[in-house]
Amino acid sequence: MANICVCARFRPAISKEDGEALCIARSDSRSFTLEDEKDEQHMFSFDKVFYEDSEQADVYEFLARPIVRDAVEAINGTIITYGQTGAGKTYTMEGANIMETDNHKKGLLPRVVDELFEAINSCGETAAYKINLSMVEIYMEKVRDLLDLSKDNIQIKEHKGHAIVLCGVTEILISNVEEALKFLSSGIANRAVGETQMNKASSRSHCIYILTVQKEMEKEKRVSTGKLVLVDLAGSEKAEKTGAEGRVLEEAKTINKSLSALGNVINALTSGKANHIPFRDSKLTRILQDALGGSSQTALLCCCSPGLCHFSESLSTLRFGARAKHIKASSRIGWKEEMHDKKQEILSENDVKLKVLDL
Numbered sequence: 639m640a641n642i643c644v645c646a647r648f649r650p651a652i653s654k655e656d657g658e659a660l661c662i663a664r665s666d667s668r669s670f671t672l673e674d675e676k677d678e679q680h681m682f683s684f685d686k687v688f689y690e691d692s693e694q695a696d697v698y699e700f701l702a703r704p705i706v707r708d709a710v711e712a713i714n715g716t717i718i719t720y721g722q723t724g725a726g727k728t729y730t731m732e733g734a735n736i737m738e739t740d741n742h743k744k745g746l747l748p749r750v751v752d753e754l755f756e757a758i759n760s761c762g763e764t765a766a767y768k769i770n771l772s773m774v775e776i777y778m779e780k781v782r783d784l785l786d787l788s789k790d791n792i793q794i795k796e797h798k799g800h801a802i803v804l805c806g807v808t809e810i811l812i813s814n815v816e817e818a819l820k821f822l823s824s825g826i827a828n829r830a831v832g833e834t835q836m837n838k839a840s841s842r843s844h845c846i847y848i849l850t851v852q853k854e855m856e857k858e859k860r861v862s863t864g865k866l867v868l869v870d871l872a873g874s875e876k877a878e879k880t881g882a883e884g885r886v887l888e889e890a891k892t893i894n895k896s897l898s899a900l901g902n903v904i905n906a907l908t909s910g911k912a913n914h915i916p917f918r919d920s921k922l923t924r925i926l927q928d929a930l931g932g933s934s935q936t937a938l939l940c941c942c943s944p945g946l947c948h949f950s951e952s953l954s955t956l957r958f959g960a961r962a963k964h965i966k967a968s969s970r971i972g973w974k975e976e977m978h979d980k981k982q983e984i985l986s987e988n989d990v991k992l993k994v995l996d997l
């Protein structure tokens with residue numbers, strides 16, 4: 639992983655929480671204190687903090703836009719929302735709904751799609767682009783194709799050249815924004831189908847959106863691919879604490895295991911000295927292997943509820959983020975500036991790696 643940007647977002651209090659005490663004290667746009675009723679205080683600093691009044695557009699601009707722009711240049715990128723159920727992960731990712739046109743409520747995904755098509759339409763005739771969409775869900779360590787529910791146990795393989803392949807997964811060639819939204823919407827609806835059968839499965843499963851951007855430079859006869867992966871993670875709450883049992887407890891244990899695996903992989907990648915990255919410890923990290931590894935860019939958004947009653951879950955979410963950031967954080971000034979330099983390096987590195995087409 640070339641770089642990780644870790645941000646925190648507090649959603650506004652929702653109507654049933656009106657009048658509830660809050661647990662955040664703002665410092666500035668990068669730091670805040672999380673406080674409980676006994677005045678236990680925890681200070682956090684991230685690349686950026688989005689408070690309750692933040693706009694969806696601001697989150698997109700800071701955290702996603704640079705990664706989307708890079709995907710067009712064949713640099714893989716991953717955008718992850720992490721946090722307890724109800725903290726705003728799906729709202730951030732999809733928006734109030736995927737078809738939302740109100741700029742205040744429109745989520746990251748539709749903005750990503752807009753930007754991808756804008757980028758490829760503005761590059762003239764120097765290159766031909768293809769954008770493919772796949773959507774899968776991981777529930778109890780099984781990978782289900784959200785664009786074709788008959789494929790309910792997709793296998794993961796590693797190809798030569800280290801690309802991760804989801805065997806037989808539906809890949810839809812998307813030719814415009816409307817088409818992309820139509821398929822995203824049907825995949826999201828398929829997620830909801832499972833929900834009635836699997837007890838609120840959307841909060842008990844990880845949802846993964848994969849957009850591959852293939853760029854064919856006709857003159858130079860070469861093709862390059864950027865893979866953009868957006869992950870709406872399962873709720874990180876500790877069900878053990880709430881006295882859950884049976885299947886709910888099993889689900890929680892599986893989720894916690896895969897979230898720890900994700901944390902371990904991110905830490906190993908950002909430490910820069912790990913010779914073994916434990917990608918194989920979960921389906922989640924295995925699928926993300928080529929999107930997180932190599933010279934990719936990653937953004938992690940730690941979503942929190944602002945209420946005091948969620949203090950301990952918010953603390954654990956923010957600690958996950960802090961741990962991901964910690965290793966390289968000390969000397970960091972601003973991830974965007976650093977990314978600019980990194981990007982120059984990666985671009986030249988990618989140039990060497992580009993496959994020559996035998997036309």
Ligand code: ADP
Pocket residue numbers: 648649650652721722723724725726727728729730734841873941
């Ligand atoms: P999660 O996916 O983390 O379980 P959701 O995204 O479903 O949580 O959010 C829980 C509730 O809070 C939803 O009703 C959602 O509409 C609302 N919500 C979340 N974030 C925001 C926000 N930034 N602004 C307004 N409402 C929000």
Ligand code: MG
Pocket residue numbers: 724727728729840841
């Ligand atoms: Mg959700």
